[in-house]
Amino acid sequence: MRSLAQQLLEVADPSIVVPTCRNIAESVDLNAREKEDLAAEAESLSAQITSLASSLQHPDDEPDLYRSLAALWLELRFAWQRHNMVANYDTIGTGSCAPIVLARASTASFFLQRIEALLAREHLDKLGDTAVELLDSVRTDVDSGNLGVAA
């Protein structure tokens, strides 16, 4: 059976993820520079995940690797969420949004989806609930005036 580190190396395989992200870039109206930026960002994220898998490849490291994967899922989820906010506030406010924002959102969620293959369903449900509750609790505090916004 392949180790978690080996599976993660496959998830981050640049020969798979970079072309897919280039494909996402082609689905929106980006200029050549933006397409290259997006591919470079995908390549960089792939390298960072590869580095994580390489550094924690001993069987004894698996609990920490799994924990890091859960943290990475949250990172990507919140990154996607930020891009999604920009995209839709701009869409509703001005009628359109920068295509690069859409491409970044789809790219983040593409990595998210690949990482999910290595996490147990029950843990994904918990992470999803946690992501929602964490931000909703902040929103509730802000709405009720319990959290000051820096002047």
Place this chain on the structure above:
Amino acid sequence: MSFVPSQFMSQIPSVDRSHADDQSFGVVQVDDAGVIKLYNRFESEMAGVAVSAAEGRNFFTHVAPCTNNRLMFGKFKDGVAKGELDTEFNYTFTYKMKPTNVQIRLYRHAPSATNWVLVGLRAA
């Protein structure tokens, strides 16, 4: 002019699964908290979420987390609280899919107290 045919709107709330599945746009019926009661085939295929994985879960927070903000979930909650909701706007989906431009119609049928999220594709 709405992307939702007026004939379809006139059939709410008696839209059953078969009728919903016949539509060329997303039909999602939710309760007052946003929990999905009916999720049609078009929406399932567009979002890549199986009907069985969607029904019973909260549309705004879990099935379509891109809608968990003031722009959409906030409008929905306000409309439910007021007992009146019928608004249509452009939106963009990016969660686990290529960027997809859509039109959204949030509708509450007051006499039956049923809520509907209708989703149509739009050109960029």
